[in-house]
Amino acid sequence: MLSVAAPASAINSYNEQPAPERTEVGALVVQSDRDNDPATPDTVRWSCSGTMIAPDVFLTAAHCIDNRPTGTKFYVSLAQNVQADIDASAAEGGTPEEVALRVGVPGTAYFDPTYPGNQADAHDIAVVKFSSAQAADLASRWAFVPATLPTAGQLSALSPRALDAATWQVMGYGTQEAVNGPGGQTHPGGGVRMKATVDFEAINPTWVRLGMNESRDLGGACYGDSGGPNFVTLDNKLILAGTTITGDTPCYATNVAYRMDTASARSFLAPFVTLP
Ligand SMILES: [Ca+2]
Ligand SMILES: [Ca+2]
Known part of the structure; x- marks a missing residue:
């Protein structure tokens, strides 16, 4: 950790493959006032990645959620090409919220309150939680099976x-x-x-x-x-x-x-x- 400094992180162009089968892996779509000027419209962009770990929970990183402009809204898309969806929705027009709602399903973000922690434990973990109506909307738009989390200490138990x-x-x-x-x-x-x-x-x-x-x-x-x-x-x-x-x-x-x-x-x- 000490030797790396980048606030992570795409998948590189070499030795990569599309992953259309992994529909539980999604994009975090962020609607925010990036120029801190309420008179100009919010931007809508994908910003990070994450994974559905329950029908109503998307796992991501705290640094993807924290330190955003006031009023930032978070959405999740499980589309294979979220950039194409954002481009198509932007071309269709409407308010930033209308653009975002065509791309993804809104949810409520929570990050570990002890983030950024320390060198021993960064606590860089967050979720986007969906209401039952939002989870139903998500399920109706994309079929997925939530990912399997490890058991306690599962990696430590292996050599x-x-x-x-x-x-x-x-x-x-x-x-x-x-x-x-x-x-x-x-x-x-x-x-x-x-x-x-x-x-x-x-x-x-x-x-x-x-x-x-x-x-x-x-x-x-x-x-x-x-x-x-x-x-x-x-x-x-x-x-x-x-x-x-x-x-x-x-x-x-x-x-x-x-x-x-x-x-x-x-x-x-x-x-x-x-x-x-
Ligand atoms: Ca603005
Ligand atoms: Ca090795």
């Missing part, structure tokens, strides 16, 4: 060798790795649900570090993948081991994910979902 032997995948709507241009580095792409295989590197009490080097046939996370899932396959089942939080600045080497099997992640999630 590093077993964790390294397992298949790890990162998913999200983020942008691609840095491209050098006249104005500096930019991160093209994003807004489409993608996946990539990553490789287990290390675990500590709250983080999992996952390698994404192209030379090793790996892909990885980048800007906008924050809050999205890192799945490990255990006993032929996808387990949502951690959420993408950070990585290296140009998105070439490392994805750092916040573990979901820890006491702190579980205590935050307990009021919202039935934990395994």
